[in-house]
Amino acid sequence: MELRITNLSKTYPNGTRALRGVTLTIPNGMFGLLGPNGAGKSSLMRTIATLQEPDTGSIMLGDIDVLTQKDEVRKVLGYLPQEFGLYPGISAEVLLDYFAGLKGIRDAAERKLAVESLLQQTNLWAARKKAVGGYSGGMRQRFGIAVALLGAPQLIIVDEPTAGLDPTERNRFLDLLSEIGENVVVILSTHIVEDVTELCPNMAIIAGGEVVATGSPNDVIGEIRGKVYRTKTEKAALAQLKSEYEVISSKLVAGQPIVRVFSEVPINGQFQPAEATLEDVYFHRLARREQQAVTL
Known part of the structure; x- marks a missing residue:
């Protein structure tokens, strides 16, 4: 059925x-x-x-x-x-x-x-x-x-x-x-x-x-596979990162922020490629929906 x-x-x-x-x-x-x-x-x-x-x-x-x-x-x-x-x-x-x-x-x-x-x-x-x-x-x-x-x-x-x-x-x-x-x-x-x-x-x-x-879930994750990057940063630098990149999520690990970002193009420097997860898709889509709602 x-x-x-x-x-x-x-x-x-x-x-x-x-x-x-x-x-x-x-x-x-x-x-x-x-x-x-x-x-x-x-x-x-x-x-x-x-x-x-x-x-x-x-x-x-x-x-x-x-x-x-x-x-x-x-x-x-x-x-x-x-x-x-x-x-x-x-x-x-x-x-x-x-x-x-x-x-x-x-x-x-x-x-x-x-x-x-x-x-x-x-x-x-x-x-x-x-x-x-x-x-x-x-x-x-x-x-x-x-x-x-x-x-x-x-x-x-x-x-x-x-x-x-x-x-x-x-x-x-x-x-x-x-x-x-x-x-x-x-x-x-x-x-x-x-x-x-x-x-x-x-x-x-x-x-x-x-x-x-x-x-x-695999197909949905596939839409952002290869476009997720992660980095460790300092709390004081978190606001700057959010202004420069499309941040998917950030969480504290042992007191230090771990930031995951979405990017259509490769990011060098402090970022490393990360394996995309369903949680990444979830937060990415919610953020995009909020941005659309703000512009309407």
Whole structure:
């Protein structure tokens, strides 16, 4: 099944233009939607999940018109929003059974089998009797994906799923997503570049409500390969460097700034060629988008 988004736009009543002509084709497998907070990722996810209407555009999931056949979409949709509430005093086993009933699994034996299978798949079986209010952040996220997987969905949306997780829980959760994403469309909306690099064969970068890059991570990186340079500098010289070069990023390492710049032509002197990364593309495209916004 393929998700096709065409010319999607959304402006909120307060004047915020959240989406500006977004067009994407998302095939089966893991698809990374990368962008900073406020880029329009959550607005796009909510629209795909039938939680809000766009001003213009269309969304097709296979032969299903997402904007006019909402009930059909919801039958095949699993959604893990960035923020979700749970009944803290209820065990994972009982709560997942309740959600299975809401999803339309009426047969008790079928529901029991689905609950047990998902608790095993999300590595929550040993904690199934424990109240979800006592779960760690990673366990809560895994329970959220168990809820999203009820009913064998064909489209799964996860919004900022690893934010705030410790490294162990993050790896466990990403492994679970990777396993799920083999046979269905999984949209991973995040601002964490590593999540997309490690998981997604296809991706897009969104900024200011617009798609500013799309393709495989390797193809996207290829657009700036051979055009990234790095140097060590002093804090006092940082402002001068930013005025002379197109700085992609700078960070302190042992108290000394390490600067990465983009240049169409070779740079000599203090700079050395650097291997381009998806993070370089991300910061480069965001900076270009900000420059365009200033000139408009």
